[in-house]
Amino acid sequence: MSGRDLSGAEILLEALSDLWVEVIFGYPGGAVLPIYDALHRQKRIRHILVRHEQGAVHAAEGYARASGKPGVVLVTSGPGATNAVTGITDALMDSIPVIVITGQVATHLIGTDAFQECDTVGITRHCSKHNYLVKETARLAEVVHEAFHIATSGRPGPVVIDLPKDVQVARARYQRPGAIAHRSYRPKIKGDLAAIAAAAEMLASAERPILYTGGGIINSGPMAAQKLRELADLCGAPVTSTLMGLGAYPASSPQFLGMLGMHGTYEANMAMNQCDLMVCLGARFDDRVTGRLDGFSPGSRKIHVDIDPSSFNKTVRVDLAIEGDVGHVLDDLVKIWKSRGLRPTVAEEWWNRIRGWRAVDCLAFTQAGPEIEPQHAIARLRAATAHLDPIITTEVGQHQMWAAQHFPFEKPNRWLTSGGLGTMGYGLPAAIGAQVAFPTKLVIDIAGEASILMNIQEMSTAVQYRLPVKVFVLNNEYMGMVRQWQDLTYEGRHAESYTEALPDFVKLAEAYGWKGIRIDTADALDAGIAEMLAHAGPVFVDCRVKKHANCFPMIPSGAAHTEMLLSQSDVAGELDTAAEALV
């Protein structure tokens, strides 16, 4: 068999090219110098130099989440690898396909506490979907192809390839491997048809059904979102979505109830509580969604479609579990529904109840006076940009929840947020990654002033690669979400949640070569947003909002869906210790 004699570093890049990789997010160091040299000598793969390895992984996540293609990261050994760990864990929790290549000390030095050695495979074993330590150059090509297969198939996730320096230098033949037929890893794509037929019948006989959709619909790809629309049209059920699933179903549909869970809408949570059939599609009954388990939708039968069978019955017992890719399962469900000529039996009374809950208008707010309500800022941002079909990323905190509530999406892959891990510092690098994938699209990071400081250095990356990302900070001078919990649980004792000593963000932006805009009052909001949109390069908007606003509705942790707080006036003051112990 032919094939070319190449160094390990060259083999890595050949394999990545064969896997259609166009861009790598990375940061160099001693243990990856052979790979950087090989990168320098080729033209097919572009490298984006981040300013911190955590940023590289979030950028790769943003790239993946926006484009549907896997993101690739390259970092050095030791601190390079440990800095990447937060991003890797984030990608695991949110099922994002990324491949992280870490340099490692030469194989003969492993285990000697060599300079910049760390046990990368040990450290990442439980925060990656899978990982490899490659000890022979001859095995490298196969490992890279297999890693991509594992990262992108089944329930997607991060895969780490630890590559000792001598393996990068040694030579071997590169041969493009054939199709991957893994010895033990074979995710199930098609769901069981009998089970899907049973699901169709259950749905067609339910009076109070609800479709509870999650990030799996987005991971599955555009077909899943399309099939979800068809199913919703056919069965007439209301649809709610998790934080990760927003955009999979058009928010403008009259069947959409908005997000559910801790900061979800009243109608979504009440409908979850009182439905007689819940169809969970690519979601996982996260504790932020279920609230107190014994109070979670006590009277419903539950169908759960998931590609990861370990999600079945993990916390919530379901009546029918269907293992498979949610897009394929939805496709079959729609086909069976049509071929059997099923008709929805959704009770008019169910929609009446929902109309009643909607009438509560739980997301209502009033903007009065010069002080900007954070919800108002998001609503104006949305009004000014909706026609541009923007990609929105967020940091973590109140601003994230307000964005989820007040920035509705019509399409998937437009909403990039750190759901499972809740990583402050996600939004800016994720926006950079999304902008790399779509250089001409409008990409905005809706941020908090505390979170943005966690990966602020990535402003430099945006400048270097002329990425016109926008950062829109809802600056309340507080770690608002922390302060909100202190208001709820600790009688308002604000321990360390005030963000003291903030920089002048406009000057900071200018120092990095960005445009900086400060918005102080409600009447300046629209003009400020217009100025942001008019500028071709990256813009940082420091939008000063009300300092003490709290985010409602809210289901306090450990409470049931029916115990929702709708406004500040519902807040009692202190929780009991059992509730306090929950996060």
Place this chain on the structure above:
Amino acid sequence: MATRPLFPHEPAERHTLSVLVDNEAGVLGRITGLFSARGYNIESLTVADVSADHAVSRITIVTTGPRRVIDQIHAQLERLVPVHSVTDLTEAGPHVERELALVKVVGKGEARVEALRLADIFRARPVDTTTGSFIFEISGSTQKVDQFIALMREVGLVEVARTGVAAMARGAESA
């Protein structure tokens, strides 16, 4: 503060899981790490290479927990990339479970005679003898080994080494 179990009212069951895995570096770490990270119990764990080409190892794990947790363990194990198959032998039906123990007893006179007599009843073999000690080898079910060890405590037991459970389904089928 004691941790509150997720399913406090469900009774714990003891299950023996047989897991076939790729015989590669780190695979045992993945499995034990899964148990510690998710707070599952391990009563015993044995591992050895079992295929002619040394490609596959069998890990036998005895665990306890409410039924739902056992099902979770099963699913979580299957999720690991190098895992070929997971069989819940307790669930699957009749199976054989054996473990082996070495039990050192020190004593003289009457206690020594009694130790030998009890060992004989349990079909434990002396595999090392001095004038003041025996090492017995016993194999059998966990329960039998437990009983033997309990009796030996009364006649001078000083040390125990156990292999943990090896298990296999009865009949002609193979995992």
